[in-house]
Amino acid sequence: MHPIRVLLVDDDEDDYILARDLLAEIGRKQFTLDWASSYESALEQIRPGRHDLYLLDYRLGSRDGLELLRTALAGGCGEPVIVLTGHADRETDMAAMKAGASDYLVKGRIDAGTLERSIRYALERKRSQQELRQAKQSAEAANRAKSQFLANMSHEMRTPMTGVLGMLDLTLESELSATQRQHLEIARSSADSLLFLLNDILDFSKIEAGRLEVASIPFQLRRCVEEAVQTLAMQALAKGLGFGSEIDSEAPETLLGDPLRLRQILVNLVGNAVKFTDSGWVSLRVEVLCRGEAGVELRFAVTDTGIGIPKDKLEPIFDPFSQLDGSTTRRYGGTGLGLSISARLAELMGGRIRAESEPGRGSTFSFTARFRTDPAGAAVEPLLGAGTRPSGQAPQAGLARRRSLRILVAEDNPVNQKLVDCLLRKEGHQATIVASGVAAVSAARERVFDLILMDVQMPELDGLEATGAIRRSEASTGARVPIVAMTAFAMAEDRETCLRAGMDDYLTKPLSFATLRAMLEKWGACPVP
Numbered sequence: 001m002h003p004i005r006v007l008l009v010d011d012d013e014d015d016y017i018l019a020r021d022l023l024a025e026i027g028r029k030q031f032t033l034d035w036a037s038s039y040e041s042a043l044e045q046i047r048p049g050r051h052d053l054y055l056l057d058y059r060l061g062s063r064d065g066l067e068l069l070r071t072a073l074a075g076g077c078g079e080p081v082i083v084l085t086g087h088a089d090r091e092t093d094m095a096a097m098k099a100g101a102s103d104y105l106v107k108g109r110i111d112a113g114t115l116e117r118s119i120r121y122a123l124e125r126k127r128s129q130q131e132l133r134q135a136k137q138s139a140e141a142a143n144r145a146k147s148q149f150l151a152n153m154s155h156e157m158r159t160p161m162t163g164v165l166g167m168l169d170l171t172l173e174s175e176l177s178a179t180q181r182q183h184l185e186i187a188r189s190s191a192d193s194l195l196f197l198l199n200d201i202l203d204f205s206k207i208e209a210g211r212l213e214v215a216s217i218p219f220q221l222r223r224c225v226e227e228a229v230q231t232l233a234m235q236a237l238a239k240g241l242g243f244g245s246e247i248d249s250e251a252p253e254t255l256l257g258d259p260l261r262l263r264q265i266l267v268n269l270v271g272n273a274v275k276f277t278d279s280g281w282v283s284l285r286v287e288v289l290c291r292g293e294a295g296v297e298l299r300f301a302v303t304d305t306g307i308g309i310p311k312d313k314l315e316p317i318f319d320p321f322s323q324l325d326g327s328t329t330r331r332y333g334g335t336g337l338g339l340s341i342s343a344r345l346a347e348l349m350g351g352r353i354r355a356e357s358e359p360g361r362g363s364t365f366s367f368t369a370r371f372r373t374d375p376a377g378a379a380v381e382p383l384l385g386a387g388t389r390p391s392g393q394a395p396q397a398g399l400a401r402r403r404s405l406r407i408l409v410a411e412d413n414p415v416n417q418k419l420v421d422c423l424l425r426k427e428g429h430q431a432t433i434v435a436s437g438v439a440a441v442s443a444a445r446e447r448v449f450d451l452i453l454m455d456v457q458m459p460e461l462d463g464l465e466a467t468g469a470i471r472r473s474e475a476s477t478g479a480r481v482p483i484v485a486m487t488a489f490a491m492a493e494d495r496e497t498c499l500r501a502g503m504d505d506y507l508t509k510p511l512s513f514a515t516l517r518a519m520l521e522k523w524g525a526c527p528v529p
Contacts (some may be wrong), residue, residue, distance in 0.1 A: 003030055004030060004123070005032055005036075005050070005053070006019075006023065006030070006052065006117070007036060007037050007045055007050075007054050008033060008034070008038075008054075009036045009042040009046075009057060009065065010038050010053060010055070010056075010059070010060075010084065011061050013037070014194035015084070015307075016037075017037045019033065019055060019111075020033055021114075022110065022111070022115050022528060025112040026112050026116045031448065032106050034299045035139070037455070039061070043071070044052060045057070046077055047080065048076050048079075051079055052081070053078070053079060053082070053122060054072075055084055056068065056083050056084065056101075057085070058083055058084065058086075059085070065083065068210075069081055069083070069096075069101065070100065074405075078126075079126070079155055080103075080123060080126045081100065081101045081102055081356060082101065082105060082122055083096040083101040083103070083104050083105070084105055084110075088106045088109070090170060098494045100443060101120070102125055104282075105118055105457075106239055106359065110234070126231050136461070138275070143309070145223050148365035156488070158198060158510055159413060159509060161198070161510040162510035163192065163413075163416060163419055165188070166416075166422075166510065167308055167419060167510075168184055168187055169188070169513050170423070170426070171189065172184050172185070173185055191517070200338060201303075201338040203337070204514070207340075207341065207344050208319070213348070214261050214349060215257075215347045216258065217257075218256055218393070219255060219257065221254070222296075222321075224263055224265070225245065225266065225284070226245075227263065228263040228266040228267050228418050229245055231269055232271055236274045236277075239278070240294045241274065241279070241280065241281055242281030242282070244281070244283045245284040246283070246284070247290045248287045248298075249288055251286060251287075252296055252373050254373070255371040255372070256371060256372040256373065257372070259373040262349070264302065264342070265342045265345055265367060266284070268338040268339065268341070272302075272338065272339075273302050273303075273366070276307050276363075277305055277306035277307075280362070281304070282302070282306055282464050283303050284300070284301070284302050285302075286298055287299050289368060294373065295371060295372045296371055296375055297350075297351070297370045298370075299366055300366060300367055300369070301364055301366035302364065303364040304364075305362040307359070308358050308359035308360050308362055309357040311357075312346065314356075314357060314425070317339055318340055318343045318353065339365075342367070343367075343519075345527045349370060349371075351369040351370060352367065352368060353365070353366070353367035367414065392455070401514060404429055404430055404522075405429040405430070405524045406430050406432070406449045407445075407448045407453060408434065408440065408444060408451070408452045409421070409431055409433050409434070409452075410439070410452070410455055411426070411434075411435070411453070411458075411486065412435045412457075412458045412459060413455075415454075417435070423435055423513065429520070429524075431451070432447070433501045435468030436456070436458050436460045437462055437469075438460045438461045438462060438466070440461075440466045440470070441461065444470045444473070445470075448481075450482075451524055452481055452484070453484050453486050454486065454503065455486050455487065456486070456487035456489065456494075457487070457488075460508065463487070463498075463501075463503075464497065466499075468501055471502040482504045482523040483502065483504055483522060484505045484509060484519055485505070485506045486505055486509060486511065487506070487507075487508065505519060505522070
């Protein structure tokens with residue numbers, strides 16, 4: 001074990017002699033002592049890793065020792081500092097500690113035992129801080145690795161899911177016998193359940209990484225609620241349950257917020273209510289709690305007459321992977337992630353979620369959320385989402401179907417190539433399929449297209465680089481063909497990365513007929529200069 005390297009910063013030689021003697025009394029072989037007798041000399045000697053500890057005089061002639069301390073810390077010095085002073089008052093003590101000192105000793109009251117305890121305390125404190133910092137860094141690294149693994153797993157599973165769901169949809173639109181249709185609908189329902197699980201895993205990874213976000217776009221409240229509960233209402237009726245929804249007449253029609261995330265919470269809460277209710281009814285009520293000139297706070301309450309939840313399970317029910325018990329999991333299924341994700345989304349919307357329940361009588365799950373109102377009446381975005389429109393282009397829904405579009409598809413997965421080709425040709429469009437970014441750039445230079453569907457991950461040249469190359473080629477001609485990303489990466493930052501690269505919109509795999517058709521209608525009407 002090497003001796004502790006101490007630097008004394010003091011302009012009084014008597015203090016140097018005293019410090020030397022006290023350290024020798026503690027143990028001559030335990031310490032080495034260097035001396036800086038001025039502010040300038042100290043600045044030259046204070047370097048990260050050069051000493052283990054500093055003894056710093058509060059006053060260095062006309063200079064302030066605490067100023068030196070702050071300068072040293074700003075320069076990256078992380079070694080502990082013990083301030084020495086002849087003033088025994090609380091104000092000086094607090095000033096030293098606030099500046100970053102580890103301890104504070106009064107000259108004239110220092111003996112070997114006092115100095116040794118202060119040094120040991122300062123070094124132990126530094127060691128503890130380092131261990132905590134390392135533990136925090138290790139935990140953050142592990143958390144990032146876990147989140148990245150979940151995101152990668154979601155990506156790898158989304159790519160084949162595009163083929164599964166797409167081919168099922170294509171086949172379901174063909175002529176089938178009743179038995180064949182029933183079998184395929186069961187397969188489609190199972191695939192939807194798997195996709196729902198993938199989305200939960202992805203959202204959970206975002207929460208773990210602190211990257212779950214909500215958007216702020218104009219949307220219609222009633223439309224959002226109706227679309228969220230439409231299918232679930234049919235499921236409730238199929239179980240013989242009553243179902244009703246009511247929206248406060250005072251609620252604004254148009255809000256600024258995230259309709260997809262709001263819909264996600266509603267689907268989760270109403271879906272749980274329908275799942276856990278065998279008889280009786282399920283209801284959804286939306287009421288205004290507070291309304292001002294700039295915004296409104298709403299309360300969404302889902303009530304059911306289902307199995308109910310014991311009081312001791314109500315609080316943990318919002319924890320990740322939480323279930324009532326093993327029998328509930330076996331009977332009803334689920335991962336236990338939905339409520340945890342919904343709780344975090346409610347918080348991001350400026351509200352909170354809570355539950356009231358009584359076993360055998362039912363439950364009420366409610367959450368509050370704050371939205372800005374839109375007095376200017378901004379255009380309402382479709383719930384499918386939208387990207388940034390290029391200057392001078394104004395897509396118009398519905399026009400794309402009036403003409404056959406020339407569409408370049410850059411996709412390296414053979415199954416997805418076949419699927420997108422079938423979907424486009426079924427809609428009456430002309431599809432050119434290429435399997436790499438290099439081929440996409442070449443095709444875009446040689447031919448005129450109305451739209452480009454660009455996979456992000458491809459060999460040789462990825463979709464982002466290919467888009468950049470196409471945009472550079474267009475600069476000399478003034479043309480700009482809309483480019484829509486197709487990717488299994490579904491993080492918010494992934495979307496922004498695509499838009500910054502020059503893409504105009506973003507489709508998340510697995511693709512569905514509805515989202516692809518909506519994208520064609522949106523961008524297919526843009527005239528290519």
